[in-house]
Amino acid sequence: MSPIRKFEKPLGMRDTFPKIFEKKEVVRQAGRDFLRLRGFDFIKTPTLEYYDTVGKASAIVESSLFKLVDSQGNTLVLRPDMTTPIARVATSKLLKEKIPLRLAYFANVFRAQETEGGRPAEFEQMGVEIIGDSSVYADAEILLTAIELLKALGVTQFKITIGHAGILKAILTQNVRTKEQFRELHKLLVHKNIVGFEEAIKKFDLPESNKETLIAFIEEAAELKSIAQLDKYLVEKDAFKYMERLQRILTISEVEEYIDFEFTLASHMNYYTGMLFEVFAIGTGFPLGNGGRYDGLLDEFGAQVGAIGFGMRVDHLLEVMPAIHEETTDVLVLFAQDDFPTALAQAAVLRKEGKRTTLQSIEGLENKEAFEQLFSEVVCIGQGGIVHD
């Protein structure tokens, strides 16, 4: 490897320049106001966690974890997601105070990557979790929160694709013979490799009827008109009935236009146990976020309660949000050294008026003209008094 140059950053690390910072701030503020109003409490967790707790429980693959060692020799990780630390803090403390919990966060998470650009290794996520509620209304509340949040941020063209980890698992296991076959098919669906899925089924040693069922299922699932179509693939109907109830609640909530049911939806996040979903919007090539029910993760931290949540990528949100036109006045007060008191008073007046005011001595400038160009208004305080440009 070539020596590191002065300007370089570790792969995937990005600077946030003032313009982007302000945009993110708008998202953060709007998201915070919206979620507080919906009854969610914001929390923050540490950047570093133990590998043995959060690192292992997290669904992020080990090769994506940033690891380091503390002075006692324990392996630490930079938090790769927010759901796992929240599960930790909820089970150890917060659930004793309030149940169900409604928690929200706006935080940066870290995922190492070895490949090319276009993928940050540190990025901000905004998300919510409802912990301690196993009812279908918690699923609905999470979906409605995601939809309303996007609307509040001014995103109009978006879709939420909803599936169910349990239903998919049931349909696949009913029609294959071995765990390996299930795993292979599931992995192909995570990547939505339809070609690979069909090829794998052909290759498997299975009765023709099972093969036909699986092919029919994947074809039907691609263009599902109604959840009822799924009925015939299932022996055990509990999860199916659950999804029917969810659909009814979503219909009552009048959000059908934003929703698609897609029961081949599979996630590499292996802690999802029930309903799961992905969020897509016009304007970015990458999913905005995802979420689902992850009762299994709480179990790992020793609590048998229901939990559900979602996380959205702030960087992708910025790509799909309408441009924010903020007409801000940006005043520059320039002064020569003898006029400092006048300049100080003048700046105070301007700031009181709510104008963003920069106080700058002429002495400190190398190129006065170039600097003045950066402001919408220039006030020059010199021997001749106050001059407005």
Add this chain to the structure above:
Amino acid sequence: MTDLTIAMPKGRIFEEAYEMLIQAGFDLPADVEISRKLMIEVPSEKIRFILAKPMDVPTYVEHGVADIGIAGKDVLLEQGRAVHELLDLKISKCYIASAGLPNTKLGDIAPRIATKYPTVASNYYREKGEQVEIIGLNGSIELAPMIGLADRIVDIVSTGQTLKENGLVEYEYITDVSSRLIANPVSYRMKNERIQDLVKRLKKCVK
């Protein structure tokens, strides 16, 4: 109807794939001048083609600047990009295999494999439980065993003619390759109807 951007590989695959789209009933100009053009607009079908190097098609689709694309399975295996693989078009069929000089065995100590497909080759030998050293090349891979750069090559084989002409023999078949219709995950959801319609129509033309 929403606009659709399709990333097409330049060269021989373009013509085959383009012909398939015409067969599928898309109203496309029969003769397209693609020698130097990088983009072709077809307003009547609200389709825009972008012409890319075959290796680059999945990149355009992954980043969502193209909604769908046509890419070789070799490229998909090598790059492992986050795209959906929707349909096997069964055109430009060939396969990936290992080859080398006749009657040779892999050396015991760090056998060397020259290839354009480092990931595919490395995964294959790893699955087999053999540790090898991969040497990345960009073309004329057949040279490597001939002049002693590598013990084996891993490359695509269509007729086997090139291998024969250079005195090499095929050793192990690795995987089949053909052109696939791929889609960006967001486009797949947001433009689902258009993409499903295209998949269905193309499916009927697959031989």
